[in-house]
Amino acid sequence: MKLQQLRYIWEVAHHDLNVSATAQSLFTSQPGISKQIRLLEDELDIEIFTRSGKHLTNVTPAGEAIIKLSGEILGQVANIKRIAQEYNKEERGELRIACTAQLNRDTLPGLIARFSVAYPEVVLSLYEGTPSEIEGWLIDGEVDLAISNEDIGFTPDVVRIPCASWQRALLLPKGHPLTEIEVVTLKALSEYPLITYSFDAPRGSDLTKAFKKQGHEANIVFTATDAQVIGNYVEQGIGIGIITAMPVEVANHGTLEVISLKSLLPACMTYICASKKLFLRTYMYAFIELTAPHLTQGVVERVFAKRGKAQIENSLMTAEINVQ
Amino acid sequence: MKLQQLRYIWEVAHHDLNVSATAQSLFTSQPGISKQIRLLEDELDIEIFTRSGKHLTNVTPAGEAIIKLSGEILGQVANIKRIAQEYNKEERGELRIACTAQLNRDTLPGLIARFSVAYPEVVLSLYEGTPSEIEGWLIDGEVDLAISNEDIGFTPDVVRIPCASWQRALLLPKGHPLTEIEVVTLKALSEYPLITYSFDAPRGSDLTKAFKKQGHEANIVFTATDAQVIGNYVEQGIGIGIITAMPVEVANHGTLEVISLKSLLPACMTYICASKKLFLRTYMYAFIELTAPHLTQGVVERVFAKRGKAQIENSLMTAEINVQ
DNA sequence: CCCCATTACGTAGCACGTAACAATG
DNA sequence: CATTGTTACGTGCTACGTAATGGGG
Numbered sequence: 001m002k003l004q005q006l007r008y009i010w011e012v013a014h015h016d017l018n019v020s021a022t023a024q025s026l027f028t029s030q031p032g033i034s035k036q037i038r039l040l041e042d043e044l045d046i047e048i049f050t051r052s053g054k055h056l057t058n059v060t061p062a063g064e065a066i067i068k069l070s071g072e073i074l075g076q077v078a079n080i081k082r083i084a085q086e087y088n089k090e091e092r093g094e095l096r097i098a099c100t101a102q103l104n105r106d107t108l109p110g111l112i113a114r115f116s117v118a119y120p121e122v123v124l125s126l127y128e129g130t131p132s133e134i135e136g137w138l139i140d141g142e143v144d145l146a147i148s149n150e151d152i153g154f155t156p157d158v159v160r161i162p163c164a165s166w167q168r169a170l171l172l173p174k175g176h177p178l179t180e181i182e183v184v185t186l187k188a189l190s191e192y193p194l195i196t197y198s199f200d201a202p203r204g205s206d207l208t209k210a211f212k213k214q215g216h217e218a219n220i221v222f223t224a225t226d227a228q229v230i231g232n233y234v235e236q237g238i239g240i241g242i243i244t245a246m247p248v249e250v251a252n253h254g255t256l257e258v259i260s261l262k263s264l265l266p267a268c269m270t271y272i273c274a275s276k277k278l279f280l281r282t283y284m285y286a287f288i289e290l291t292a293p294h295l296t297q298g299v300v301e302r303v304f305a306k307r308g309k310a311q312i313e314n315s316l317m318t319a320e321i322n323v324q
Numbered sequence: 325m326k327l328q329q330l331r332y333i334w335e336v337a338h339h340d341l342n343v344s345a346t347a348q349s350l351f352t353s354q355p356g357i358s359k360q361i362r363l364l365e366d367e368l369d370i371e372i373f374t375r376s377g378k379h380l381t382n383v384t385p386a387g388e389a390i391i392k393l394s395g396e397i398l399g400q401v402a403n404i405k406r407i408a409q410e411y412n413k414e415e416r417g418e419l420r421i422a423c424t425a426q427l428n429r430d431t432l433p434g435l436i437a438r439f440s441v442a443y444p445e446v447v448l449s450l451y452e453g454t455p456s457e458i459e460g461w462l463i464d465g466e467v468d469l470a471i472s473n474e475d476i477g478f479t480p481d482v483v484r485i486p487c488a489s490w491q492r493a494l495l496l497p498k499g500h501p502l503t504e505i506e507v508v509t510l511k512a513l514s515e516y517p518l519i520t521y522s523f524d525a526p527r528g529s530d531l532t533k534a535f536k537k538q539g540h541e542a543n544i545v546f547t548a549t550d551a552q553v554i555g556n557y558v559e560q561g562i563g564i565g566i567i568t569a570m571p572v573e574v575a576n577h578g579t580l581e582v583i584s585l586k587s588l589l590p591a592c593m594t595y596i597c598a599s600k601k602l603f604l605r606t607y608m609y610a611f612i613e614l615t616a617p618h619l620t621q622g623v624v625e626r627v628f629a630k631r632g633k634a635q636i637e638n639s640l641m642t643a644e645i646n647v648q
Numbered sequence: 649c650c651c652c653a654t655t656a657c658g659t660a661g662c663a664c665g666t667a668a669c670a671a672t673g
Numbered sequence: 674c675a676t677t678g679t680t681a682c683g684t685g686c687t688a689c690g691t692a693a694t695g696g697g698g
Binding site for chain 1: 325326327330368369370384385386389390393394395396400401403404405406407408410412559
């Protein structure tokens with residue numbers, strides 16, 4: 001059994017069982033992969049993939065389990081490399097970050113700018129996806145850190161640390177009826193078409209959940225990835241916007257009005273997540289600390305040392321800083 | 325990076341940094357290992373071992389971390405092989421069991437006899453050691469299952485399942501003063517020299533703890549590995565014996581008397597343990613079930629699926645059967 | 649002076665690439 | 674017929690073993 005063989009079966013399984021495509025992405029030849037997989041199957045005396053003629057059609061149950069373990073092994077091999085680099089005081093390294101579209105526009109650019117000044121030799125890769133996709137990438141070890149503002153990190157092997165919370169706000173055209181009301185209610189909001197962020201959280205957006213909880217239905221007619229776009233459509237009269245009160249300003253000052261929904265909707269939490277098995281390099285701790293100043297290396301190390309997610313949440317909710 | 329290189333550094337670290345001895349135990353040449361370690365160190369650009377002249381003298385901090393990860397990787401590789409054999413419906417396999425001396429004499433022979441009738445093709449290895457040693461073997465993956473009657477399994481990655489509890493009993497020469505007393509107390513026991521099992525539990529024997537709890541001191545003058553030997557020395561008048569009321573009979577019927585200590589000392593619990601990361605083959609489940617009939621594959625699977633030791637203890641203490 | 653790790657060197661094996669082949673849709 | 678996996682084959686690398694070398698205790 002060779003590490004490459006494990007890598008090959010893992011990669012093929014993650015390339016829709018297409019060996020040719022896998023070979024291309026690994027910059028090697030297709031027969032090489034084919035042969036190594038065959039050799040591994042011979043050695044283990046088991047079929048990992050089912051074949052129909054000249055096509056890989058499926059993964060056997062045994063293959064399923066073996067590919068999963070292979071993924072963990074490859075992750076630990078990557079950790080060994082990280083450890084070596086870290087003790088070697090290498091400034092170089094790699095940092096793969098996943099985030100949602102919203103954060104990608106509003107929050108990350110600033111973070112990344114500051115990070116890459118401090119660590120110019122770290123190669124940054126940024127992946128944008130839905131919370132579900134992000135969670136999958138974390139589990140598969142395809143990204144190192146993830147930042148999300150919807151619920152994420154329910155898998156036991158993913159550590160989730162709350163790093164900031166944002167109040168929501170209502171974005172209205174000037175003179176809209178709701179600007180006249182003293183106290184805006186969910187019931188009132190449910191009577192207007194809403195524009196908010198695109199989401200695809202594995203357990204549903206907490207916005208829709210908040211409406212449901214009071215027996216109303218959020219009538220979301222349009223979603224966009226960032227506040228600016230939402231503002232534009234509010235201006236067009238498509239609906240009223242619900243955004244997070246992020247530090248970035250919406251440019252449409254003249255024609256729009258912002259009303260805080262602090263008492264009406266739950267705060268929107270931003271989480272930073274990583275696989276519990278990841279060996280964290282110094283620059284990774286540094287990046288986490290950039291997202292929230294109280295998340296020092298010591299704090300994060302303690303979170304990772306703990307088992308059981310409940311403990312983690314408790315220990316951090318108290319330390320959490322509420323950024324408005 | 326090759327799997328063999330990881331194996332080599334792990335084995336060398338577990339052979340007192342003696343490369344020659346490691347080579348012998350792996351049936352390979354010493355220069356081969358030496359070279360591969362060097363190659364790995366070159367590739368990672370880091371020292372794993374410190375050398376003074378021609379001797380390996382120490383493990384570097386980085387080496388420490390890398391060797392630990394290597395151990396986990398090798399364990400998962402072993403799991404892949406187990407998975408392959410299992411799905412291949414192989415009857416063959418390997419089962420390495422660790423146990424304490426006491427269980428090795430009194431309990432295991434019967435278990436193993438029954439097991440090897442059911443699974444004649446499984447190669448059994450039995451390792452006898454102190455609870456501390458046993459725990460180390462489990463963590464290092466040098467044994468698959470462990471059975472211990474002292475406290476063990478405090479490491480987070482070790483699953484501990486109670487499988488039987490035994491009452492303790494007093495072994496006295498006929499006509500001994502204690503046979504006249506209606507109710508034996510710890511205070512009374514503390515006034516006689518005691519003979520009991522050898523132990524080396526990581527947190528101390530629960531026998532001595534029981535005495536301490538009531539402010540007395542157990543005056544243990546002699547320890548032996550099994551009840552038979554203890555009986556012989558009780559017969560010699562060296563002291564009075566404290567044994568577990570195991571199903572095996574002490575042969576010295578004529579000259580000795582047995583008094584139950586059920587109400588005086590806590591029951592002695594026997595645990596079966598395994599690394600949480602171990603892939604359990606069918607015959608391993610079968611062996612566990614032999615130790616306690618209520619530990620069916622389904623029950624054990626559920627225990628392994630859970631995280632956090634607290635949950636495990638709770639779920640099982642209730643299901644536990646009290647064998648007298 | 650013994651033990652031990654490293655260096656030197658030769659060989660057998662194997663991973664990988666190119667090219668031809670076969671099967672699927 | 675285009676795409677994809679397998680077989681065939683040649684080559685260059687490398688893991689491993691034997692033998693020789695050198696450093697410590």
